Amino acid sequence: MGWEEVDREPDWVRIKAPERERPGLSFQLEKDHRPPAWPSGPGEQQMQAHLDIQVDDLAAETERARALGATVEEHQPQDDVRVLRDPHGHLFCLFLPGA
Secondary structure, three states, rough: OOOOEEEOOOEEEEOOOOOOOOOOOEEEEEOOOOOOOOOOOOOOHHHHHHOEEEOHHHHHHHHHHHHHHOOEEOOOOOOOEEEEEOOOOEEEEEEEEOO
């Protein structure tokens, strides 16, 4: 995505959009993180806040994410959205414009 890392501590990192201070994203380490169930069910860890990333080519960006360590979830509720997990179990979605 071309975002630049602007601040890093042992349990925190902040990135910013190319050539702009905002928007920015910050991520904090949670040592006791439990990946959520997808789709969720009673008594299971529920889905947490997640990133939805708009892409122009869903197949190509899904393969790019996989090459970087993401896995594609079995349950895919929409044809124009892909639900994936990063290597630590955090869910995120890639979606086409208009999805």
